[in-house]
Amino acid sequence: MTTIAEMIVTALADEGVTHVWGVVGDALNPITDAIRREDRIEWIGVRHEEVAAYAAGAQAQLTGTIGVCMGTVGPGSIHLLGGLYDAKKSHAPVLAICGQVPTCEIGSEYFQEVGNDAVFGDVAEFTATVTSAAQLPRMLEQAVNAAVSRPGVSVLTIPGDVAGMKLDDSSPAPRFVARDRTTVPGSAEVTDAAEALNRAEKVTMLVGAGAREAREEALQIAEKLSAPMVLTIKAKEGLERDNPYAVGQTGLIGNPAANAALEGCDVLFMVGTDFPYRDWYPSGKTVIQLDSRLEHIGRRTPVDIALVGHCRPALGELLPKLISKPSDKHLKRAQEQYQLWCAGQQRLADPGHDRKFLGRIRRHLDNPQELIRPEALAAAVNTHAADDAIFTSDTGMSTVWLSRFLHLRGTRRLLGSYNLGSMANAMPQALGAQILDRDRQVVAFCGDGGLMMLLGDLRTAVTYELPVTLVVFNNGRLGMVKLEQEQGGLPEFGTVLDNPDLAAVAEALGLQSRRVTDPRELDAAVAEALAQRRPVLLDVVTNPDEIAVPPNPTLDQAWGFAIAKVKETLNSRE
Incomplete structure (x- = not known):
């Protein structure tokens, strides 16, 4: 006879799970012991359960199969929540197995007891507590199928006295179902969309992650319609490379060309995107939205x-019905404006920028100490990283610089907390990605604030010999919050970070590390870090006053920033 713990672990291994992330203890002991005896699954013990959830979510997004993490009784499970919410918002299939107090103590306010079904009720597509052997394998089937089919998070809570229970030999093995990816819109709707696109003089496409599997179809649509293609940051992967129609991102991390392409169109064609920022959608346009999730339709803009339907079959149905546009003026205008903006950005990325004539003028305003500009750091990583590298980025300014200077050429991939917007995700996601393939380069764009939140798991990279490269944009600030305060006319407050020497900390934890403060050393330092095949942390001290100008800065923002700078100057004299 087998135990519940053994049945769960065997079924997950049969499903293709190769890693389980968590912290051992208490109620999990029967399950971790079953993992110890299962050669197909490797247990990855982390220092904080949030790291486990982020890493499992990263693996799910990269492989399309379910990621698994575990948290033990009470606080151990609660620590999973940040990473699980990221998986929920990213539609990543993740199974969290949580421990619970003995069944006879449930409801007694026992030591470390938490009502998991209630706690995880919002984050999970499915949540249940197993109290008898007879409930398995049905509950495991429901949990995995819910996570994969939605996709999203399932939480299965197992008290320690239950995990070791014996299953009857006649118990059937769990049966997991595959996700259906063949939904196609109705023919009448496709015809209506084609007629609207054919009538329009100027079409702009706003393309999201849902279209990544429909790259060729999306490019053919753009070619036929002479449509500039505004990409969300999640669509950079797969759709940015060799794409003459791409004009970058919109929103706060975007550029003026993308904004102008949206504002200047007659028809906005949203393809596989749920881009959340309503203020950045144009008004007064005919809007067509293609999405596999009905609940996404119309919730951002009318x-x-x-x-x-899914993008690939839907665009395949639409393409033959489209008529090529006689004019490409709209596209050409967007392309020229985008190329002009990119050229300006590349000047800032030159490590010698501040020593040139225009650079010396700007340096006196925003970089008097001649610190390394974050643009130069992001551009150097883009130059030296492999064409098949996997990148992760923390939320905040490191994502801004990644979006503007990292080109996802070749088979590069990208992960971030781009829906939840959490801090501290880049390093854990990099660990999850790296353990899938230790030979593939994995690079994390870390903010100093994010890295310090989960600093202890730098050691996890050393323990499991994961050759991640952690590039720290160390500006001693919560940079995005600083920018938000100043644009609102408020002086910077509460954003300064009293960081230790992060390179020295990383070295003490066993990583190869280097601290870079001189712009002239930057390029060689980045190249050296990326050439290593061991855990590396590159601590780059960057300019905290670098300004990421939004695509369409308003007078109020400019005035607010000016007022904030005056207030900061006065405060510094007090």
Whole structure:
């Protein structure tokens, strides 16, 4: 006879799970012991359970199969929540196995007892507590199938006295179902969309992660419609490379060309995106939205024609019905404006920028100490990283610089907390990615604030010999919050970080590390770090006053920033 713990571990291994992330203890002991005896699954013990959830979510996003993490009784499970919410918002299939107090003590306010079903009720597509052997394998089937089919998070809570229970030999093995990816919109809706696109003089496409598997179809649509393609940051992967129609991102991390392409169109065609920022959508346009999730249609901007289906088959149905546009003026205008903006950004990325004529003028305003500009750091990583590298980024300014200077050429991949917007995700996601393939380069764009939140798990990279490269944009600030305060006319407050020497800390934890403060050393330092095949932390001291100008800065923002700078100057004299 087998135990519940053994049945769960065997079923997950049969499903293709190769790693389980967590912290051992208490109720999990029967399950971790079953993992110890299962050669197909490797247990990865982390220093904080939030890291486990982020890493499992990263693996799910990269592989399309379920990621698994575990947290033991009470606080151990609660620590999973940050990473699980990121998986929920990223639609990543993740199973969290949580421990619980003995069944006879449930409801007694026992030591470390937490009502997991209630705690995880919002984050999970499925949550249940197993109290008898007879409930398995049905509950495991429900949990995995819910996580994969939605996709999202499932939480299965197992008290320690239950995990070791014996299963009857006649118990059937769990049966997991595959996710359906063949939904196609109705023919009438496709015809309506084609007619609207054919009538329009100027079409702009706003393309998201849902279209990554429909790259060729999306490019053919753009070619036929002479449509500039505004990409969300999640769509950079797969759709940015060799794409003459791409004009970058919109929103706060975007550029003026993308904003102008949206504002200047007659028809906005949203393809596989749920881009959340309503203020950045144009008004007065005919809007067509294609999305596989009905609940996404129209929740960001009013939609005139809805296409519910997966992007690849839907665009395949639409393409033959489209008529090529006689004019490409709209596209050419967006392309020229984008190329002009990119050229300006590249000047800032030159490590010698501040020593040139225009650079010396700007340096006196925003970088008098001649610190390394974050643009130069991001550009150097882009130059020296492999064409098949996997990148992760912390939320905040490190994502701004990644979006503007990292080009996802080749088979590069990208992960971040781009829906939840959490801090501290880059390093854990990099660990999850690296353990899938230790030979593939994995690079994390870390903010100093994010890295310090989960600093202890730098040691996890050393323990499991994961050759991640952690590039720290060390500006001694919560940079995005600083920018938000100043644009609102407020002086910077509460954003300064009293960091230790992060390179020295990393060295003490066993990583190879280097601290870079001189712009002239930057390029060689980045190249050297990326050439290593061991855990590396590159601590780059960057300019805290670097300004990421939004695509369409308003007078109020400019005035607010000026007022904030005056207040900061006065405060510094007090």
